[in-house]
Structure formats: structure tokens, C-alpha cells
Amino acid sequence: MVTPLLEIVEVTTDAPIATGTSEQFSSIVDTANCDGVMFVVRLGSPGADRVVRAQQNTINSATGMADLEGSGKASGSSNTIVIDVALPVEQFVRVGIVRTTTTTVDGITIIKYNKAKQPTTQPSGTLGKAVVGAAEGTAGS
Numbered sequence: 001m002v003t004p005l006l007e008i009v010e011v012t013t014d015a016p017i018a019t020g021t022s023e024q025f026s027s028i029v030d031t032a033n034c035d036g037v038m039f040v041v042r043l044g045s046p047g048a049d050r051v052v053r054a055q056q057n058t059i060n061s062a063t064g065m066a067d068l069e070g071s072g073k074a075s076g077s078s079n080t081i082v083i084d085v086a087l088p089v090e091q092f093v094r095v096g097i098v099r100t101t102t103t104t105v106d107g108i109t110i111i112k113y114n115k116a117k118q119p120t121t122q123p124s125g126t127l128g129k130a131v132v133g134a135a136e137g138t139a140g141s
Contacts, residue, residue: 004130004132006130014026016106019104036086038083039110040082046075049074050098052097054094055095058092060092
């Protein structure tokens with residue numbers, strides 16, 4: 001039997017970030033009871049000087065966040081950068097977005113996966129619908 005992805009992941013989003021050149025960060029994600037977290041970062045405009053990197057910490061605090069070795073990815077000519085942190089060594093994870101020339105961060109989608117507690121209930125602010133083997137017909141709302 002197929003398990004819909006929506007039942008084994010938790011999806012949240014961070015608000016867009018205004019244009020600028022300062023480094024910005026995603027929300028800090030508690031990875032307890034999951035195998036990892038994927039960050040999908042959408043930039044307003046790509047560029048070699050825009051780098052997304054993962055960081056981790058033993059406590060839920062921006063102070064003490066440390067870069068994960070090898071996690072940096074420059075956007076180059078792509079607006080979307082995906083960083084997947086599987087089996088993090090420390091419990092709290094986030095991404096940093098380095099912008100040395102002006103761009104926006106259109107959004108960050110955060111996907112916690114393989115949660116030990118299944119099925120997953122999506123957090124407030126996230127609506128989802130799993131559809132498995134459905135026939136064609138009225139979609140509803």
C-alpha cells in the first residue's frame with residue numbers, strides 16, 4: 001500500500017524576506033522524532049554570490065549555530081536551492097542565506113520527513129489533502 005507523502009512529512013513555510021544584502025536565516029527547526037529536514041529556498045534573483053548553507057545547534061538558539069561541513073550551495077543561475085539535512089547530529093537546524101548583492105528571498109519551505117509519529121498532523125497555517133488512486137471527477141474544495 002502506498003503511504004501519501006503528506007502523512008509522513010510536516011510542511012511549514014517562512015515569510016518572504018525583503019530585498020537587501022544582509023544574511024538572513026530560516027526558522028530554527030526541532031528535528032526530534034524525524035530523520036531529517038529539507039529546506040527549499042526561493043530567491044528573487046539568482047547569482048553566484050547567493051549561498052544557502054545549513055547550520056545546527058544543540059539548543060534552540062541562534063547563538064551557537066554552527067555551519068554544517070559541505071552544506072553550502074551557491075545559486076548560480078537557479079532561483080531555487082534545496083538543502084536536505086538527513087540525520088542531523090544536533091537537534092536544532094536552520095539555513096542561512098548569504099546575499100552580497102541585492103535580492104529578495106521569496107520564501108522558504110521547510111519539510112520535516114520520516115517522522116517517528118505517523119500519521120503526521122500538519123501545523124496550524126498549513127492545509128493539505130492526500131489523494132490516493134482517485135478517479136476523475138469533481139475536485140471539491
